[in-house]
Amino acid sequence: MARKVQFVETVLRDANQSLIATRLPYDKFEPMLSTIDKAGYYAAECWGGATFDVCLRYLHEDPWERLRKIREKMPNTKLQMLLRGQNVLGYSHYPDDFVKLFVSKAVENGIDVIRVFDALNDVNNLKVAMEATTKAGAIASGTISYTTSPVHTHAKYVEMVKELKQMGASTICIKDMAGIMGPKEAYDLVSAIKDAVDLPIDLHTHCTTGLAFMTYLKAVEAGVDIIDTAISPFSGGTSQPATETMAYALRQLGYEVDLDDTCTKKMADYFKGVRDEFIADGTMMPKSMATDTQCLTYQVPGGMLSNLLSQLKQMNALDRFDEALLETPKVRKDMGYPPLVTPTSQMVGVQAVRNVLDGQRYKTVSKEIKAYCRGEYGRTPAPIDPEIQKHILGDEKPLTGRFADTLAPIVDETRKKLEGIAKSDEDVLSYIAFPNLAEKFFDERKAKEENVATYTITEA
Numbered sequence: 001m002a003r004k005v006q007f008v009e010t011v012l013r014d015a016n017q018s019l020i021a022t023r024l025p026y027d028k029f030e031p032m033l034s035t036i037d038k039a040g041y042y043a044a045e046c047w048g049g050a051t052f053d054v055c056l057r058y059l060h061e062d063p064w065e066r067l068r069k070i071r072e073k074m075p076n077t078k079l080q081m082l083l084r085g086q087n088v089l090g091y092s093h094y095p096d097d098f099v100k101l102f103v104s105k106a107v108e109n110g111i112d113v114i115r116v117f118d119a120l121n122d123v124n125n126l127k128v129a130m131e132a133t134t135k136a137g138a139i140a141s142g143t144i145s146y147t148t149s150p151v152h153t154h155a156k157y158v159e160m161v162k163e164l165k166q167m168g169a170s171t172i173c174i175k176d177m178a179g180i181m182g183p184k185e186a187y188d189l190v191s192a193i194k195d196a197v198d199l200p201i202d203l204h205t206h207c208t209t210g211l212a213f214m215t216y217l218k219a220v221e222a223g224v225d226i227i228d229t230a231i232s233p234f235s236g237g238t239s240q241p242a243t244e245t246m247a248y249a250l251r252q253l254g255y256e257v258d259l260d261d262t263c264t265k266k267m268a269d270y271f272k273g274v275r276d277e278f279i280a281d282g283t284m285m286p287k288s289m290a291t292d293t294q295c296l297t298y299q300v301p302g303g304m305l306s307n308l309l310s311q312l313k314q315m316n317a318l319d320r321f322d323e324a325l326l327e328t329p330k331v332r333k334d335m336g337y338p339p340l341v342t343p344t345s346q347m348v349g350v351q352a353v354r355n356v357l358d359g360q361r362y363k364t365v366s367k368e369i370k371a372y373c374r375g376e377y378g379r380t381p382a383p384i385d386p387e388i389q390k391h392i393l394g395d396e397k398p399l400t401g402r403f404a405d406t407l408a409p410i411v412d413e414t415r416k417k418l419e420g421i422a423k424s425d426e427d428v429l430s431y432i433a434f435p436n437l438a439e440k441f442f443d444e445r446k447a448k449e450e451n452v453a454t455y456t457i458t459e460a
């Protein structure tokens with residue numbers, strides 16, 4: 001019998017985040033939810049990542065309400081979210097009580113699959129979120145943040161996968177956020193993991209460097225079970241390969257694909273219109289749709305290149321771009337080869353720019369890099385260069401245990417603080433994650449309710 005390959009649709013989360021800075025409001029995708037639900041996906045990735053932040057910051061939406069509405073319209077498809085381990089959706093580490101409550105509320109509001117990753121692949125940062133996911137009855141997808149370096153061997157990844165399984169992972173995700181995984185690496189890594197554990201494997205990549213379609217094909221040959229794709233109008237460039245294209249090619253090769261072509265056609269027609277609106281208003285930029293192979297040369301993800309450019313532009317130092325680009329992999333090496341993903345990509349990029357502009361390496365150091373050297377972000381893939389670490393920390397000793405163990409519980413105290421303001425534990429969680437944004441959102445919500453009330457009274 002033909003082997004089945006399953007699909008995760010990313011248009012609502014990663015494609016949305018990669019191509020239009022997550023600016024897709026609920027009302028714009030609502031008409032397609034029942035179609036996506038009927039299309040036969042393994043899951044729809046629709047929450048977490050930057051969606052939470054952007055809902056509050058720009059879209060005036062309650063992220064929790066968005067999730068409940070999606071759930072209601074999509075009763076048959078698993079809803080998936082992306083969660084940054086102990087960072088949850090933010091950029092710093094949170095105490096365990098927050099991580100646990102966030103995960104249980106996410107599941108209660110409709111999430112079925114939580115893809116848990118850590119920027120450093122430190123499993124200690126994944127444990128609490130993974131266990132909370134399983135406890136809440138959802139699928140914990142233990143995730144590898146894929147990168148290449150002298151210390152990122154397949155043997156190391158396999159070792160990590162075994163640890164993830166022990167922590168309760170029911171699936172494994174290989175997350176290639178920069179789109180740097182080539183077809184051979186995909187074949188070899190998927191084969192190695194398949195040999196070591198009997199869990200379904202999901203491969204996640206981006207088209208940024210143009211490798212993605214080839215990479216998926218070889219991964220499927222090696223036995224990958226699930227691939228992440230985006231409906232065609234929101235595919236390609238910095239997003240995922242197109243859903244329909246992968247389905248077409250895999251069927252031609254004899255694989256079984258459960259997708260309903262009538263549904264994907266309807267989705268493509270609809271999202272074409274949505275895409276065109278975002279092109280017209282300038283949100284979707286042509287450069288995010290292009291293939292950029294620089295990343296393969298410099299090992300610097302596409303998003304980081306544009307950040308480097310804008311940083312240098314702000315400092316009137318665009319002429320130093322080449323130097324900053326060459327400095328970036330050196331800083332990464334000094335820091336023990338962290339995968340370049342949020343937040344480490346920003347930290348390494350900013351430090352590279354400082355090293356170049358100061359004319360002296362590590363003369364100035366951000367508080368984030370200092371915290372990183374103290375061990376607050378977790379165990380680094382290779383040791384941090386001891387001399388540089390000593391220079392940055394002075395007499396301070398780096399942490400030996402898990403940073404979150406040093407953090408006091410935060411939920412109860414925030415509940416008390418928000419009495420009369422927060423309407424639910426979900427509000428409390430929004431506030432802990434993004435205090436300023438949540439406060440503004442609560443004010444707006446209150447004003448809206450009062451307006452409605454006033455209006456009703458006047459009308460009556």
Ligand code: CO
Pocket residue numbers: 014176177204205206
């Ligand atoms: Co991604």
